[in-house]
Amino acid sequence: MTDDDGFPDDEGPGDAEFGADLLEEELRQAAAVLDPLPAELLQVAMDAYALHDLDARIAELTFDSLVDAIPVRGVEDPPRMLTFQAGELTVDVEVTDDGLLGQVLPPQSAHIEVLGGPAAAHPLTVDGMGRFTAATPPTGPFALRLRAGGDVIVTEWLRA
Known part of the structure; x- marks a missing residue:
């Protein structure tokens, strides 16, 4: 069963942190595909x-x-x-x-x-x-x- 935010009712504090980490990683991967870092900018940062x-x-x-x-x-x-x-x-x-x-x-x-x-x-x-x-x-x-x-x-x- 889930509550209003879509998470299971029996979710503990560690589960919410795991969900946030998973969401962050998915957003990172989407940004890498949809809006990749220009190679020149990466080189400037490394320099x-x-x-x-x-x-x-x-x-x-x-x-x-x-x-x-x-x-x-x-x-x-x-x-x-x-x-x-x-x-x-x-x-x-x-x-x-x-x-x-x-x-x-x-x-x-x-x-x-x-x-x-x-x-x-x-x-x-x-x-x-x-x-x-x-x-x-x-x-x-x-x-x-x-x-x-x-x-x-x-x-x-x-x-x-």
Whole structure:
């Protein structure tokens, strides 16, 4: 015999929890068939988790020309200037239609990767003066991962 909610009268508290778990699993399976997770989104999520590095320091965005700069008359499409700070380390980046141009200060040997959503990270070469360039501009959200002297520093994610 059942009561008004459709469950048997002799159902105990554990049975209701089992029924809720079963319903949740059925809904999960239906969602996987009717509204599957896009492969690109899954890859972005996996890449974001891979960035989860407890030893990495987050470089704080201290200057963004879109927000902080004073407009200059006559300049129609100025490059976007970004400055990130992590302790004593500063990373200056210029984002243009031609790519990225930047410098690590104080100048030092470093490895930089441009992270950009589902695309693979693009490694950049840093010269003796701390300068680096990327020939292609980021096309969507991007971040920089810097490895210098045993430290791992990751910038905030920004839109190009």
